[in-house]
Amino acid sequence: MKRLVLLIALCTLGKGISQSKLERADQFFEDFKFDRALDLYKDLASEKKRPSLHVIQRLADAYFNKSEYQQAKDWYAKIYAIEGKRMGENNLIKLVQCLKASMKPKEADKLLRDFYSDQKIRLDMILAQKRYLDSILPTEPIYNLQRLPFNSKKSDFAPSIYGDKLVFASARDTLKSSGELYPWNNQPYLDLYITNPNESWFVPEKFLENLETSYHDSNMAFDSGSNTIYFTRNYLKKNKLSANGDGLSNMQILKGTIYNNELINVTSMAFNNKEYSCGHPALSDDGNYLYFTSNMPGGQGESDIYVVELGIDGDALTPPMNLGPTINTRGREMFPFIDGNNLYFSSDGHYGLGGLDVFTSQIRSKSNYSLPQNMGAPINGNMDDFSMVWSTNHNNGYFASNRFGGFGDDDIYLLTKAKPTDCLEYSGYVLNEKTEEPIPLASVELYDVETGLLNAIKTDETGYFNFILPCNKENKMVFFKPRFSKKDLFITTGENPENPSTSNLVYLTPFESLVVKEGNVEKIRVNPIYFEYDKSDITPRAEIELEKVLFVMREFPEVKIKIESHTDSRGTDQYNFRLSDDRAKSTKRYLIAQGIDSDRIVSANGYGEYQLKNQCGNGVKCTEQEHLVNRRSDFIIVKEKSGLVNGIIDP
Numbered sequence: 170m171k172r173l174v175l176l177i178a179l180c181t182l183g184k185g186i187s188q189s190k191l192e193r194a195d196q197f198f199e200d201f202k203f204d205r206a207l208d209l210y211k212d213l214a215s216e217k218k219r220p221s222l223h224v225i226q227r228l229a230d231a232y233f234n235k236s237e238y239q240q241a242k243d244w245y246a247k248i249y250a251i252e253g254k255r256m257g258e259n260n261l262i263k264l265v266q267c268l269k270a271s272m273k274p275k276e277a278d279k280l281l282r283d284f285y286s287d288q289k290i291r292l293d294m295i296l297a298q299k300r301y302l303d304s305i306l307p308t309e310p311i312y313n314l315q316r317l318p319f320n321s322k323k324s325d326f327a328p329s330i331y332g333d334k335l336v337f338a339s340a341r342d343t344l345k346s347s348g349e350l351y352p353w354n355n356q357p358y359l360d361l362y363i364t365n366p367n368e369s370w371f372v373p374e375k376f377l378e379n380l381e382t383s384y385h386d387s388n389m390a391f392d393s394g395s396n397t398i399y400f401t402r403n404y405l406k407k408n409k410l411s412a413n414g415d416g417l418s419n420m421q422i423l424k425g426t427i428y429n430n431e432l433i434n435v436t437s438m439a440f441n442n443k444e445y446s447c448g449h450p451a452l453s454d455d456g457n458y459l460y461f462t463s464n465m466p467g468g469q470g471e472s473d474i475y476v477v478e479l480g481i482d483g484d485a486l487t488p489p490m491n492l493g494p495t496i497n498t499r500g501r502e503m504f505p506f507i508d509g510n511n512l513y514f515s516s517d518g519h520y521g522l523g524g525l526d527v528f529t530s531q532i533r534s535k536s537n538y539s540l541p542q543n544m545g546a547p548i549n550g551n552m553d554d555f556s557m558v559w560s561t562n563h564n565n566g567y568f569a570s571n572r573f574g575g576f577g578d579d580d581i582y583l584l585t586k587a588k589p590t591d592c593l594e595y596s597g598y599v600l601n602e603k604t605e606e607p608i609p610l611a612s613v614e615l616y617d618v619e620t621g622l623l624n625a626i627k628t629d630e631t632g633y634f635n636f637i638l639p640c641n642k643e644n645k646m647v648f649f650k651p652r653f654s655k656k657d658l659f660i661t662t663g664e665n666p667e668n669p670s671t672s673n674l675v676y677l678t679p680f681e682s683l684v685v686k687e688g689n690v691e692k693i694r695v696n697p698i699y700f701e702y703d704k705s706d707i708t709p710r711a712e713i714e715l716e717k718v719l720f721v722m723r724e725f726p727e728v729k730i731k732i733e734s735h736t737d738s739r740g741t742d743q744y745n746f747r748l749s750d751d752r753a754k755s756t757k758r759y760l761i762a763q764g765i766d767s768d769r770i771v772s773a774n775g776y777g778e779y780q781l782k783n784q785c786g787n788g789v790k791c792t793e794q795e796h797l798v799n800r801r802s803d804f805i806i807v808k809e810k811s812g813l814v815n816g817i818i819d820p
Contacts, residue, residue, distance in 0.1 A: 203231040222251060233263050236553065236571055242267035254284060258499040262518050269523030270551045297540060298520035305545045309590050314547040315583045316575065318369045324578040326569035327388045327556045335366045335567065336376050337581055338387035359387040366583065379431045390450040396427040397483045399450035399459065404443055419446040422461055424483055440477060440489050451505040460505040469497035474505050474514055476535060495538045496530060504556040512538065515555035523551030527568060592640035592662040597673030598632040599648055603682045607632030608650055616645040638662050654678040654724035683721050693721050693804040697797065705751035707759045715759060718804050722765050732756055732773040733803040737796040738786050742777060750775030756802060771807050
């Protein structure tokens with residue numbers, strides 16, 4: 170229905186006049202009775218091995234006008250096979266849209282490249298739009314999509330925001346015009362309805378008490394600074410369609426004022442003309458400019474977007490100005506909407522996903538616009554997507570589509586901003602704690618504390634890492650590399666994106682800095698562990714050194730140790746042996762109490778004075794410092810048979 174509201178044919182077949190099958194088919198086509206025309210054209214095509222190009226063209230166009238793109242594709246493809254580039258840009262655009270609607274985007278892209286191979290400016294524009302669309306398609310959609318419950322089995326489209334209500338065009342009234350149907354799609358003529366989109370129980374009602382006519386009323390724009398409205402209607406004379414010389418009733422844009430729920434002071438805009446159609450009015454935010462769609466002579470394609478400047482009274486001060494080739498193509502540009510300095514519109518001539526797509530362009534001046542960019546999914550798909558409008562605060566928007574899964578012909582959908590999924594860019598460098606040099610190829614894992622692993626990466630040669638942390642989560646980042654300590658970071662994100670957190674420094678301790686080698690024996694590096702005289706209880710001073718042992722045991726879970734406790738030679742051999750053994754087992758109990766698995770402590774034994782490190786045996790006079798060398802506790806690393814420590818082969 171979206172492209173059907175620009176004109177209505179009033180021609181009917183002449184009674185009593187003998188017509189050939191082709192003449193009757195052409196008459197039905199020109200009267201927009203495409204179903205009846207198709208029956209005759211298909212008969213004509215089957216009667217000849219090589220149907221005429223005229224019949225093939227009409228079959229393609231009839232299917233296309235009915236939005237039956239898969240069938241239209243086959244007939245446009247026949248035209249291309251016969252004519253090649255001579256088929257014309259208009260046919261090319263339709264074939265491309267049909268291919269995309271038929272889920273054949275690669276064929277469509279190849280066709281575009283071939284057709285525009287000798288038109289560098291046009292091809293560069295298409296490729297730039299393709300690159301942009303390709304860049305946003307893999308990203309997470311920023312909008313949620315909901316088909317609204319008030320949609321009917323007929324066509325519902327062209328939403329306009331009116332306060333907290335929504336006004337839209339619909340063909341749901343089967344009693345309109347005494348049951349007479351619009352021949353293009355065999356649906357009733359359009360009326361304007363109002364509803365409350367926030368209340369599912371609200372039944373749409375006819376908008377304004379005296380607005381209804383027997384034919385099309387659609388596409389309304391409201392001036393927020395007054396009660397003035399602009400809308401689209403057929404040319405009428407005494408509530409009957411008024412035709413031009415070709416028997417067509419084109420569309421016009423009317424201006425009126427809302428007063429006591431009625432429309433008064435209705436006038437036709439000066440730029441209207443019975444010889445062409447104007448519709449789809451849209452106002453700039455300040456109400457000074459009116460944008461609209463028209464198929465007036467001199468345009469770029471089938472329908473173009475124009476703009477006029479408005480006076481204080483809301484009438485046009487300037488002639489319509491075509492927005493130019495940046496916006497308008499050889500195809501169809503329609504349904505403009507203005508939000509600040511942004512123009513939204515639908516097009517099948519710009520690079521898209523299929524059918525009409527919604528595009529946005531920045532308004533640099535009245536005659537200068539940025540390259541239109543496709544809005545991507547979920548707004549656009551491979552069918553027709555059009556008549557986009559946004560609320561004042563831009564929190565939600567509405568548009569129409571005939572995509573699969575809809576309730577009727579065209580349905581209105583609600584767009585709401587999706588809650589952001591990515592909230593914080595967190596990056597930095599992993600460094601050696603002892604040397605402050607970068608650690609390349611360190612593993613960095615990101616976890617959702619509740620659900621588990623989200624992502625895993627390796628640092629580059631500079632130790633750099635970068636993660637995008639999800640919103641509203643308790644995130645855990647784990648940094649590790651064999652023969653280095655492990656580091657856990659917990660970062661809680663909120664519901665809204667935060668400024669990037671960069672240049673964070675994460676230090677890992679190398680295993681070699683925590684151990685000391687004595688020959689082939691590898692021990693955890695600790696200072697002497699002091700006990701009270703004649704006691705084996707762990708003292709606060711001893712706890713300080715045992716924290717080093719705990720650090721190694723916690724950071725390197727594959728490490729197993731044996732504890733050896735020694736005394737100096739002072740005191741009896743038996744006494745020293747018993748005391749050292751008590752101290753070794755007291756140390757083991759302490760480590761276990763701190764959470765170390767008992768299986769990781771292979772043994773805890775005292776050796777008294779039987780393994781002195783110097784000459785200070787019984788009866789030998791030595792200094793206190795010399796005796797201190799013998800009073801020690803060793804935490805000897807016991808290697809697995811594989812020679813692995815924390816998963817790394819020990820050199």
